[in-house]
Every structure is written in C-alpha cells, then in structure tokens.
Amino acid sequence: METVTPAHREALADILLPIADDAWIAGQRGSEWLGMAPDLEEDLALSSISQDALGHAQLLYDVLAELGNREADEQVYARPASGWRHCRLVQTPRQDWADFVARRYCYETFDDLRLHALAGAGHAPLQSALAKILQEKLYHVRHFDTWLQTLAWGGTQSRARLQEAMAGVFSELGDLFSWGQGASALAMWNLTALSSLRPLWESRVRARLEQLGLEWPRVAAKKSDGRLGEHGPEFSDLLAEMTSVRAMEPAGEW
Amino acid sequence: MDDVQRVNDFKARIGAGEKIESTDWMPKEYRDLLIKQIHMHGISEIMGAYPEKEWVGKAPTIRRKLALNAKVQDEIGHGQMLLRLAEDLSRPYGRGREALMDDVLEGRVKFHNVFHLEAPTWADAGVIGFMVDGGAIITQAMLLDSSYAPYARMLKRIVAEESFHMQHGESVVLALAEGSEAQRAMLQGAITRWWPAMMYFFGPRMMGPSSQKMMDYKIRTMTNEQLRQKFINRYVPRIQALGMAIPDPALYQDAATRTWHYTDPDWEWFTAVVHHNSGPMSQARLSLRREAHRGQQWVREAAIEAGRVLQERGA
Amino acid sequence: MTAKEGRKEGRKEGRKEGRKEGRKEGRKEGGSVMAIEETPVYEVFVQADALSFPTHVGSVRASSPEFALQMAREAFCRREAAHDVWVARADAITKARSDSATLPRQGTDKRYRLPGGYDNAPHWKRFKAMAMTIEEVAADMRTKPGR
Numbered sequence: 001m002e003t004v005t006p007a008h009r010e011a012l013a014d015i016l017l018p019i020a021d022d023a024w025i026a027g028q029r030g031s032e033w034l035g036m037a038p039d040l041e042e043d044l045a046l047s048s049i050s051q052d053a054l055g056h057a058q059l060l061y062d063v064l065a066e067l068g069n070r071e072a073d074e075q076v077y078a079r080p081a082s083g084w085r086h087c088r089l090v091q092t093p094r095q096d097w098a099d100f101v102a103r104r105y106c107y108e109t110f111d112d113l114r115l116h117a118l119a120g121a122g123h124a125p126l127q128s129a130l131a132k133i134l135q136e137k138l139y140h141v142r143h144f145d146t147w148l149q150t151l152a153w154g155g156t157q158s159r160a161r162l163q164e165a166m167a168g169v170f171s172e173l174g175d176l177f178s179w180g181q182g183a184s185a186l187a188m189w190n191l192t193a194l195s196s197l198r199p200l201w202e203s204r205v206r207a208r209l210e211q212l213g214l215e216w217p218r219v220a221a222k223k224s225d226g227r228l229g230e231h232g233p234e235f236s237d238l239l240a241e242m243t244s245v246r247a248m249e250p251a252g253e254w
Numbered sequence: 255m256d257d258v259q260r261v262n263d264f265k266a267r268i269g270a271g272e273k274i275e276s277t278d279w280m281p282k283e284y285r286d287l288l289i290k291q292i293h294m295h296g297i298s299e300i301m302g303a304y305p306e307k308e309w310v311g312k313a314p315t316i317r318r319k320l321a322l323n324a325k326v327q328d329e330i331g332h333g334q335m336l337l338r339l340a341e342d343l344s345r346p347y348g349r350g351r352e353a354l355m356d357d358v359l360e361g362r363v364k365f366h367n368v369f370h371l372e373a374p375t376w377a378d379a380g381v382i383g384f385m386v387d388g389g390a391i392i393t394q395a396m397l398l399d400s401s402y403a404p405y406a407r408m409l410k411r412i413v414a415e416e417s418f419h420m421q422h423g424e425s426v427v428l429a430l431a432e433g434s435e436a437q438r439a440m441l442q443g444a445i446t447r448w449w450p451a452m453m454y455f456f457g458p459r460m461m462g463p464s465s466q467k468m469m470d471y472k473i474r475t476m477t478n479e480q481l482r483q484k485f486i487n488r489y490v491p492r493i494q495a496l497g498m499a500i501p502d503p504a505l506y507q508d509a510a511t512r513t514w515h516y517t518d519p520d521w522e523w524f525t526a527v528v529h530h531n532s533g534p535m536s537q538a539r540l541s542l543r544r545e546a547h548r549g550q551q552w553v554r555e556a557a558i559e560a561g562r563v564l565q566e567r568g569a
Numbered sequence: 570m571t572a573k574e575g576r577k578e579g580r581k582e583g584r585k586e587g588r589k590e591g592r593k594e595g596r597k598e599g600g601s602v603m604a605i606e607e608t609p610v611y612e613v614f615v616q617a618d619a620l621s622f623p624t625h626v627g628s629v630r631a632s633s634p635e636f637a638l639q640m641a642r643e644a645f646c647r648r649e650a651a652h653d654v655w656v657a658r659a660d661a662i663t664k665a666r667s668d669s670a671t672l673p674r675q676g677t678d679k680r681y682r683l684p685g686g687y688d689n690a691p692h693w694k695r696f697k698a699m700a701m702t703i704e705e706v707a708a709d710m711r712t713k714p715g716r
C-alpha cells in the first residue's frame with residue numbers, strides 16, 4: 001500500500017483487533033492451566049504456548065498502537081468489555097482436557113489460516129510481526145494436533161470424551177468466522193480471502209477428523225457475535241478480575 | 255543391611271570429594287536421604303506454583319503477566335527435573351512419577367512451610383520472588399557442592415533460573431516501593447506476612463538427625479542457622495533501605511560476633527502446618543494438585559495407549 | 570484402559586519400565602489395588618550449535634518420541650535456541666559406570682600420546698628454528714594464503 005489514508009488505517013485496525021483479542025484471551029484462559037495440566041511436562045508446554053499467545057497479542061497491539069490506537073497496555077487494561085472483539089471459542093473458562101484440546105485445535109488451526117491469509121496485506125510493521133508469530137504458530141498447531149491424535153487413539157473412553165468435547169466446542173464456533181464491523185474493511189486492503197476462511201477451515205478439520213475416525217459434529221449458528229463486542233456477563237467478570245490489581249492505581253507504575 | 259566395609263569405603267570416597275552418580279552403588283541410608291531431600295524439594299517447587307499462579311491472571315501489566323507466567327512455569331520445570339532425579343533414585347523401590355506424586359496427596363511427603371500460606375495481594379507475588387526465591391537461592395547455592403552429582407548438576411540450572419525469579423520479584427517490590435501510599439502499604443503488608451515464615455524456612459536452630467546425616471554425606475554443607483544468618487544479613491539492610499519495617503522488634507546484629515539475633519518464629523505452629531497440611535491454604539492447594547494429577551490420570555493413560563498404537567503402526 | 574490390559578501390554582518389548590513400576594505400585598481405590606502404568610522416560614541431549622556435540626541435559630516423561638521432542642523443547646530449551654535436540658528411551662541407554670571393566674580410567678603413563686608429553690622447543694632452538702603448536706597452525710589456516 002503506497003498511500004495509507006486514515007480510512008485505511010482504521011480499516012486495518014478493524015481487521016487486526018479481533019485477531020489480537022483472540023490471542024490475548026486464549027493466553028489469559030490458557031494461563032488458567034498453570035499447575036493443572038495432565039503431567040508436569042505438559043504444564044511446561046502449555047505455559048510456553050500461553051506466553052506465546054500473549055506475546056502475539058502484544059505484537060499486534062503494538063501494530064494497532066502505531067495505527068492510532070492507544071499503547072498496548074492501555075488496550076488491554078483500559079478497554080470496556082464492549083470494545084473487545086474476540087470470539088466465544090477462546091473465552092470459555094478452563095474445563096477438562098478433552099475440551100481444551102478440541103477447543104484449541106479448532107482455534108489454532110483457524111488462526112493459522114487467518115494469519116497466512118493476512119500475509120497479503122502490504123503493511124510493513126504487520127508483516128514483521130507476522131513473521132515472528134507464524135513461526136511459533138506452527139508449533140502451537142502441531143502441539144494440539146498431536147494431542148488430538150493422542151486422545152483419538154487413546155482408547156474407547158478417551159475417544160468418547162474427545163468426541164463429546166468436539167461437539168460442545170462446535171456449538172460455540174459461530175462467531176469464530178465472523179468479521180463484525182471489519183467485513184467491509186477487508187475489501188479496502190484486498191483481503192477478501194479472509195472472509196472466506198470458513199470452507200478452508202472446514203475442509204482441513206474435516207479431513208483430519210475423518211483420518212482419526214472422529215465424527216464431524218454440527219456447527220451451531222452464532223447466538224451472539226463477539227466480533228461486535230457481545231460477550232455476556234462471563235467476560236465482564238473475567239475483565240474485572242484481569243484488571244483488578246491495576247485498578248488500584250490505573251495511572252501508576254507497576 | 256549393607257556391608258560395613260562397603261559403606262565405609264563409600265563414605266571415604268565422599269570424604270575425598272568424589273561425586274556419586276545415579277547408577278553407582280550407594281548405601282541404603284544415602285539413597286533414602288537423597289530421596290527424602292530431592293523428593294521434598296521437587297514437590298515444594300510444584301506446590302510453590304500455586305500461590306503465584308493466582309496472580310498471573312491479574313498481573314497489572316503485559317510485561318508482568320508474561321514474566322510471572324514464565325516464573326511459575328520455571329517452578330513447575332524445577333519440580334519436573336527434581337522429580338525425575340527422585341524417580342531414578344526410587345527405581346529399586348519400584349516407585350515412579352505416579353507414586354511420588356501420590357505421596358504429596360496422601361501426606362507422605364511434606365512441602366515447604368511458605369507454600370501453605372495465603373498470598374492475598376499482588377505485593378505477595380512480588381515478595382515471594384524477592385524473599386522466598388532469594389531464600390531458596392541461598393539453600394540451593396549450598397547444594398551446588400552436593401556429593402550427589404545429578405542433583406548438583408540440576409541445581410546449577412535451577413539456580414540460574416532462580417536468579418531471574420529474584421530479579422523479577424525485586425522489580426515488582428521496587429515498583430511498589432516507588433509507588434503510591436496504597437502501593438507501599440500493600441508492600442509493607444506482604445513483608446510483614448512473609449518475614450516470620452522466612453525465619454522458619456531454613457529449619458530449626460538445632461538440626462534433626464537426618465539433616466545431620468546429610469551433612470555427613472556431604473549432600474548439604476551448611477547448618478540451618480548458617481543459612482538463616484546469611485539470609486537475614488542480606489535482606490535486613492535492603493528491606494530497611496526501602497523504608498519498610500521488619501516485624502521483629504528483637505532483631506539486632508551483635509557488633510562483635512556479627513551474629514543476628516531474632517525472634518523465634520512459632521516453631522510449633524509452622525511445624526504442625528507442614529506435618530498435617532493444616533495451614534490456611536494447604537488443603538486448597540492440595541486439591542488443585544489432586545485435580546491435576548488424579549483428575550487427569552485418564553489423560554496420561556490415554557497417552558500411553560496412543561503411544562502404543564503409534565509404535566505398532568510404525569509411525 | 571484397565572489394569573489387566575496394562576499388565577498384558579506390559580509384556581511387550583519396550584514396556585519394561587512401565588511394568589516394573591506399575592506392578593509394585595498401586596493406588597488403593599475402592600479396596601482393590603489398581604496398577605498404574607508409568608509414562609516412559611526419554612533422556613534428552615541438546616546440541617547448542619553446529620560445532621558442539623549434543624550434551625545430556627536431563628530427562629522427560631513422554632508417551633511417544635514426538636511428544637518427547639516437544640516436551641524436551643519445553644523442559645530444557647525455554648530460553649535459548651538449539652541446533653538440534655536428541656531424545657532416546659532411557660531404557661535403551663547402557664552406561665559404562667555400571668560395568669567397571671569398560672569404564673575408561675587413568676591407567677599407566679599415557680604421556681607418550683599427549684602433546685604435553687613432548688618437549689621439542691629447546692631442540693628446535695638448537696637448530697635456530699621455532700617449534701610448532703597446533704593452535705598456531707590453526708590460526709595460520711584462518712589467514713588468507715600468501716600472508
């Protein structure tokens with residue numbers, strides 16, 4: 001993009017915010033697994049992945065700050081719940097391991113496709129952030145794919161738990177594919193490919209589930225759209241907790 | 255019973271500064287002391303993740319959140335490395351990870367007094383790094399000379415990471431000390447809470463028989479009181495420099511002997527907490543560990559089964 | 570998986586450790602003792618850069634070689650990158666220390682096979698020439714030809 005107009009900058013911010021917020025909330029929820037993973041080794045792996053996710057969000061918040069948003073910490077700590085653009089999939093609190101594996105497999109696979117499609121956007125700061133993110137994303141996708149296979153091949157009980165968890169996760173997929181207000185912005189940046197990621201995601205996940213002998217559950221229609229800032233009281237609680245310490249001295253040094 | 259001559263030869267090797275490896279022959283007494291020490295150390299690292307974990311979700315800046323997440327991760331990592339050593343030593347008893355983890359859930363292995371306590375404010379998360387990790391470094395630095403080589407090697411790695419923990423804790427503490435009245439009050443509250451626990455941390459003034467034996471075998475090389483004195487000597491001037499009070503009116507340094515005099519912590523209370531898991535947070539943290547370990551035994555079993563399927567398919 | 574299956578599987582090659590630990594161990598649940606199979610142990614070797622040898626750094630429990638590599642990366646390479654990481658099943662490793670006949674030890678005088686066992690410099694001096702050292706030869710190879 002040779003000349004970046006204010007409208008262009010705003011449009012790019014609309015495109016990036018849901019991606020950044022997904023990563024942040026995934027990292028925040030992922031951190032709930034600290035000390036709670038099925039074994040010590042996995043605890044280490046998961047913590048790294050959560051740190052990476054928070055780090056990816058930070059990189060994107062920095063790009064957003066450069067596009068005119070407030071600095072990264074302010075975006076995280078001083079934004080009302082309605083200003084967040086993450087999807088339902090990453091917001092659900094920690095449940096059991098089968099749920100987490102199914103959930104994160106779906107999210108990481110989608111995010112990987114989305115980030116690769118973003119590589120077409122001619123914005124240098126974004127491209128340099130993406131280069132760092134994609135390298136780590138590769139490992140995240142691999143990690144949850146390995147777990148998907150592990151639970152699928154882990155015996156009757158394990159497979160049943162995974163299948164059930166997958167059905168639960170699919171019922172929360174609705175707004176993962178939504179672009180909310182960012183839909184019109186995609187055209188401005190020649191990124192319309194981003195609005196048609198769903199069939200790509202479906203064919204990739206369907207093939208993998210088939211390969212592992214798992215059923216393809218029904219994807220429920222979205223009940224609310226996180227991309228439009230609709231997150232329900234569960235997120236207000238999360239946000240209140242997340243910002244509780246800083247609220248003591250919002251402008252202070254920590 | 256081990257052959258007396260063989261035991262004496264072993265002691266002579268240790269006396270001459272030789273290091274022992276996991277597959278070497280060793281007296282049962284030495285093996286059992288090592289298991290006791292390393293098992294307790296490893297489990298304490300793991301239980302030490304919980305008080306700070308509560309604050310990862312609430313950390314007040316992005317950088318603090320990342321650092322605290324990484325710090326808690328390191329503690330789990332220390333637990334992993336140390337349990338692996340304890341597991342290797344426990345092979346002759348047919349006990350592995352599952353059994354050693356069950357031990358803490360069933361009260362057969364204790365963990366450090368500090369991890370039974372509440373960490374009710376963000377300042378506690380900083381003070382834990384500053385004082386508990388600082389105390390742990392003092393203990394672990396002594397163990398770097400341990401006669402058991404795998405332990406000494408692992409501790410080299412652990413101590414390097416602990417120094418990041420201490421820096422991180424100090425940074426949180428300094429930010430609060432430089433902050434508002436409310437932030438300083440929160441810091442003072444945490445220091446007041448943790449000081450007596452740190453006096454207990456290094457153990458009784460007179461060491462028990464097994465600690466004495468660990469000295470004989472050069473598993474450890476200093477007394478409890480020597481370690482505590484090193485801690486006080488380091489921390490008193492720093493805490494005072496921040497303008498914070500130490501909750502011990504009897505604390506003073508003898509000008510001639512350089513020895514610190516301090517008020518005894520409530521030995522009986524802390525000992526009961528450690529032995530009966532009766533501290534304010536003991537049961538809550540044990541139930542988190544139980545949820546992680548027992549609650550997800552099915553995952554470990556599934557993974558073993560899947561590993562077998564994978565091997566059979568030659569994948 | 571049931572305890573019975575666990576024992577049955579335990580007979581297979583490569584499950585030695587699981588069987589050994591699993592049999593003696595047991596968690597009492599509802600009065601009966603259940604065998605708990607242990608996740609296998611892999612020793613981990615990290616090669617820091619292309620010109621160093623892989624070095625043993627510790628071990629992890631993992632249910633497959635793939636997981637062992639993922640876990641090794643997390644357990645031992647959280648802070649610095651590596652050139653390569655090797656994992657090997659712990660029960661596939663044989664150590665010399667457990668068999669003293671094979672353990673290399675300092676024996677009779679081996680100075681004849683060490684560079685320090687020679688003292689050629691005074692002799693070269695007598696011929697008005699300089700002794701060579703391997704360091705100096707190596708340094709010479711790094712300079713451009715003809716210099």
Ligand SMILES: [Fe+2]
Nearest residue numbers: 299328329332
């Ligand atoms: Fe530690």
Ligand SMILES: [Fe+2]
Nearest residue numbers: 329387416419
């Ligand atoms: Fe630490």
